Amino acid sequence: MRASPLHNKFAALGATFAAQHGREIVARIADRPAEYAAVREVVGLTDFSFVQKFRVPEATGLDFLDSLVAGNVPRIRFGRVLHTFLSNDDGLLLADCYIANNDQEFIFLCESIVPDAEILRILDAAGLKAAGAEDLTETHVLLGIDGVRAWEVVKEAFGADVLGLPYLSVEVYPFEGTSVYLFRAGKTAEFGYQLLAPVAVAEALFDKLHGLAQKSGGRCCGFDVHNDLRLEGRFFNIHAEGARVRDPLVLGLQWMVDFEKEKFGGAAAINRRRAEGLNQKIVGVAVEPGNRELAVGAKIIEGGQVIGEVVADCFSGVLNRQIGLAVLPVAWAYSGLTFRLESGEPVQTISMPPIMPKSLKVKLDEV
């Protein structure tokens, strides 16, 4: 089991840990509503060190990275981050990936639903060593700062120019005699930043960010609450709908793919399925307040026939009801419809994202 270098810091806060594909994650610290409220109302600090991380020199690693992922790596502009995925030869999802172009190097972050060793085997086969890639997974931590006031924490820590960073960008900042990478790249619909830092300064960075988050009224969070935050903000979640559906086309992830690319892992299978046309599609669903029967595995029924299944669920604090994602036949995959659950309770298909995050009302150039 690979544990985070910050395990003791989170254990001291009373964290509960969980195993996920051979990695230890901080599942939760406080109760879920408190962690949820921290992100939606203030700021939450989360340990994402379970993510695999690599530094890849541009000169030797550009083709290597481009042959792996579905997105177009050569088109990533300097200072920007590409959000894409890694799939197997059958075109089924393995990992949700960020690739950052930091001038002479790329930083490759890989949040996967398979053990580290399987990702490494795929990277090795694609030429990891020849690409000169450096595995940062055990030598670096990844901390996430998410929330409507997350910008306040990173501004205090690294200076006001962080406020000018656009979504999906990267910048390097000095910290305690070394450098840390700051990604503007959250998946909660609120302001989000991720910090990649060497283990040598991990505890100092954690202490600084934790102190600033507390000063802003925020707190540390576990990863479990991010499942809710991602769904509510309609960000793709590799650990929820991604792990259950696996097919990026059914999941609506075509935007992560450069269909003009000749080669990437699973390209042939994905292009074949695209040419054949989709039979199923993922849609948002919701039930009336008080109904808790909308859960993963629940069947969606129309005219007495099962037509679909729920593949992700959470309680939306903003909407005060259970919401989810379901896979339905394309002919039924429209917002605004009413179906039934097996219990006979109505379930509606809804437009996503269903919430208006508070961060959209904050203008960083005016703070």
Place this chain on the structure above:
Amino acid sequence: MTSNQDIITRRAQITATFKEELIRRLNLPFTPEDIHEDVSLFGSGLGLDSLDALEIVLCAESCFKLKFPEDGAPILRSINTIVDFVIAEQDKQGVQP
């Protein structure tokens, strides 16, 4: 009460019109089938910017003969939220689906 089939027919028509026009105006490298109706239009997702936002508003206004409110940002979260707005406006104006 409107039946599921009526809702599907109306939404499918509005969505197809809007997607085709959006792809043409913004020269997006996708077919209409490639663009999921819930995908975020900005940031992660289609990755459009503030200039594109203006084009999206103009696209919807010209396609459906309606006016976006000045503070219409919440409507622009996804194609589905734009289609919701179009349907609500058509209903207000008494436009026959």
